[in-house]
Amino acid sequence: MTNFLKKYRFLMLRRVSQIGILALYFSANAYGFKVLTGTLSSSLLFSMIPLSDPFAVMQMFAAGAVLGADVLIGALIVFLFYASIGGRAFCSWVCPINMVTDLANWLRRVLLLDKTEKKVWLGRRVRYWIIVLSLILSSLTSVAAFEIVSPISMLHRGIVFGMGMGGTAVLSIFLFDLFAVKNGWCGHLCPLGAFYSITSKLSILRVKHNQPNCTLCMKCKDVCPEMQILSLIGKKSGDISSGECTNCGRCIEVCDDDALSFGIRNYINKNG
């Protein structure tokens, strides 16, 4: 049992965090329990601290909006938190879509779909193109372009305010990740994750690799949703410094050899 807890400690913490945050938003709307009101796009913590999605605010600027102070302060707080500390932690600790794509990914492993499916190729850089595209389209259409199609918001708003047909968008992502491309949405398409990948190039919290302990079992690469960032595994010690790391901690908990751990980024010597 303790072994099980240890093997899934970050996964369980993440689910607690993801579901807990959803529950706070939900209860603010449903029961007036005002700890976290609003949605992930923009909210108010303890009826006092504004929190806003910096990528949404960027699109709104591109759309030509003149915005109020609250949303700007909120976006700045969120931006600074992830850029300096959390890295891309939004994706694995907050975003509700993560539970959908993790389920798809788990089914892929259980059903051995990775081994049997026909490969559909999709580049991991597509998401950065989608960022550019959402900004251009925002300015062309005068509407925040990604926000109006974002399945993240659809799922999140759906849970807080009522789902409507939003389930189909979520199901589409599930099917896409299950049958088309492994980690298709989060690792290839989602511009919000890509945005946080760019902004977290210098964030403090990092996964660290201790090469002498590594036995090259490659369990970490099996579970990692952004496999390309683990290129130094077994080769040299150091930080997983890529902004694409979501700090989910799966690699740390599956490692049987204590070769991976959370730590502070080594700013001085990039090679660790």
Add this chain to the structure above:
Amino acid sequence: MAQSVGLSALGGMVWTGYIEEAKSAPLILRPPGAKPEIDFLRMCIKCGQCVEACPFDTLSLAKPGDNKPMGTPYFIPRDVPCYMCTDIPCVPVCPTGALDEQSVSSVVEGQKVLDINKSEMGLAIIDEESCIAFWGIQCDACYRACPLMGKAIKVEYRRNERTGKHALLVPKVSSDVCTGCGLCEHACVTKKASIFILPREVVKGELGDYYIKGWDANDEKRLKDVSTDVTTQTNRSKLAPQDYLNSDEVLFDD
């Protein structure tokens, strides 16, 4: 690189097509203090804080399948109208200013106070054919429901030509007072409401600069900033009126 640009252009066109369809909902009614629709869509971050603040559950966020711009707040007055809270809880919580406090505030004794009566959510329209007051049946449900009774909806007395000896007491909406709260639509007794709210920009005409009320000294002010250089040049207007009226060339031109 070229392939990426090309595919982005392809994706961009499909995406734009969807957005242009999705943002077009000309009949949607917005919360009090909402900016004009085009600015509102720019500024609304879809957080739902106005919806949560509304004590009457008037506002909803558009869900996928509602055929309204996704995630934006709206209300359907026949279901739940706006009850015109004097403290307008939905407006100050807006973090972006898509709901503009300024537009629903007035200055009283040098102090800015919220004034829900200044809101312009829509305008009440009456279908006179299905309104029973126009048949001669006494019904003042909308008049009595109106929070600005006697100002936004007045009752007008008319002779009932059909009986020759009764009065018609018919409702009449003043478009400069009506806020579009929808309490009248909510109260209407006919099966489908015969008085209903539509967005102001849908129902209001626009006067332009060509007509002024000569009997209203204030109306001249409208023309203060209008450029006077609005002469239209046509083939005919090059000539003096006598010239073309007296010649028969123009008559037999075609």
